[in-house]
Amino acid sequence: MSVDNYIILACVLFTLGAIGVLVRRNAIVVFMSVELMLNATNLAFVAFARMNGNLDGQVIAFFVMVVAAAEVVVGLAIIVTVYRSRRSASIDEPNLLKY
Amino acid sequence: MTSTDPSAAEAVVFWVCAFLSVVGGIGLILSRRAVHSALWVALTMISLAVLYIANAAPFLGMVQIIVYTGAVMMLFLFVLMVVGVDSSDSLVETLRGQRVAGILLAVGFGLLLAIGLGSALNGVPVVGLDGANGEYGGNVEGLARLLFSEYVLAFEIVAGLLVVAALGALVLAHRERWQPRRTQREISQERTRGGIHPAPLPPPGVYARHNAVDTPALLPDGSVADISVPGPLRARGDLRPVDTAAVAETAALTSGEATYGPAKRPVADDPGTSPGEPS
Numbered sequence: 001m002s003v004d005n006y007i008i009l010a011c012v013l014f015t016l017g018a019i020g021v022l023v024r025r026n027a028i029v030v031f032m033s034v035e036l037m038l039n040a041t042n043l044a045f046v047a048f049a050r051m052n053g054n055l056d057g058q059v060i061a062f063f064v065m066v067v068a069a070a071e072v073v074v075g076l077a078i079i080v081t082v083y084r085s086r087r088s089a090s091i092d093e094p095n096l097l098k099y
Numbered sequence: 100m101t102s103t104d105p106s107a108a109e110a111v112v113f114w115v116c117a118f119l120s121v122v123g124g125i126g127l128i129l130s131r132r133a134v135h136s137a138l139w140v141a142l143t144m145i146s147l148a149v150l151y152i153a154n155a156a157p158f159l160g161m162v163q164i165i166v167y168t169g170a171v172m173m174l175f176l177f178v179l180m181v182v183g184v185d186s187s188d189s190l191v192e193t194l195r196g197q198r199v200a201g202i203l204l205a206v207g208f209g210l211l212l213a214i215g216l217g218s219a220l221n222g223v224p225v226v227g228l229d230g231a232n233g234e235y236g237g238n239v240e241g242l243a244r245l246l247f248s249e250y251v252l253a254f255e256i257v258a259g260l261l262v263v264a265a266l267g268a269l270v271l272a273h274r275e276r277w278q279p280r281r282t283q284r285e286i287s288q289e290r291t292r293g294g295i296h297p298a299p300l301p302p303p304g305v306y307a308r309h310n311a312v313d314t315p316a317l318l319p320d321g322s323v324a325d326i327s328v329p330g331p332l333r334a335r336g337d338l339r340p341v342d343t344a345a346v347a348e349t350a351a352l353t354s355g356e357a358t359y360g361p362a363k364r365p366v367a368d369d370p371g372t373s374p375g376e377p378s
Contacts, residue, residue, distance in 0.1 A: 015209025016124030022201030053226025070264035076178045077271035
């Protein structure tokens with residue numbers, strides 16, 4: 001089983017996540033798409049670690065997971081705060097910085 | 100290719116999990132409701148965990164299941180419930196052509212990545228992790244050795260990051276109290292002086308033949324008490340009509356103008372069917 005397949009799958013998942021970020025409007029769905037992109041990079045890291053025969057890739061994937069968890073915590077708190085003032089979870093609502 | 104060939108077994112695992120994870124990713128994009136998107140992402144993450152384990156990373160696979168599907172997705176669902184489950188996407192494009200342009204850009208980027216990486220990886224030998232995993236007795240031991248020796252600074256920084264993130268979430272989610280807290284006394288005064296009905300709403304009442312929600316209570320003069328039926332039913336006019344004859348009979352019985360008894364009952368076909376009903 002070649003490692004290439006895992007890399008291609010990671011590319012596909014990253015693309016799907018990017019489409020979700022660019023197309024969807026709900027802030028939570030956008031956030032989940034970002035998570036999908038992070039997971040795709042993790043898969044690539046794990047596959048590369050196997051290809052190179054050392055564990056550094058897995059350690060970096062581990063760090064990516066920790067950072068993603070921290071990011072989710074802060075991001076969801078921001079979404080809740082925006083929802084409180086705007087009564088909406090749409091990313092079109094917070095537009096005051098535009099002017 | 101026999102059934103015990105490890106690479107054939109891995110191919111089966113790969114294709115099944117790759118299919119499931121791509122389906123989950125597409126479902127994330129296409130679901131209109133955010134809860135459905137969250138469930139699709141959970142499917143993707145579980146398939147990815149299986150793929151990690153297939154890639155000789157059992158520790159990461161377990162962490163993926165515990166942290167991602169266990170903690171992160173549950174946090175997502177929790178916030179979804181707070182923010183409102185019904186918040187589905189509007190399909191109006193605020194920027195014209197943004198959707199098509201976004202899809203084209205993302206697909207182009209993905210093709211670029213796949214082709215570039217595919218050609219770069221062509222012919223690169225795969226070393227495999229058996230040596231690295233076996234060096235210190237296992238995958239977890241090997242990772243621990245790396246984390247606490249070479250990457251110990253990054254490890255400490257990440258620990259600080261987690262603490263800061265938790266504090267940041269606390270600060271962001273905290274709501275300052277602008278007014279003093281209302282006491283129980285004030286709440287009860289507001290309730291009794293506010294002009295709303297402070298007591299339980301009236302039930303159908305003694306003249307009612309039914310206790311269904313659409314049966315209105317009757318006021319002493321025989322008119323319908325509006326607050327005894329739910330508002331939507333009242334607005335639709337879906338109230339059970341009041342049987343005025345029965346009400347009058349009952350009122351006559353109560354006031355003593357009429358009496359019970361078989362003597363006043365008109366000729367009954369089967370008196371046993373309605374025992375106790377006043378005639």
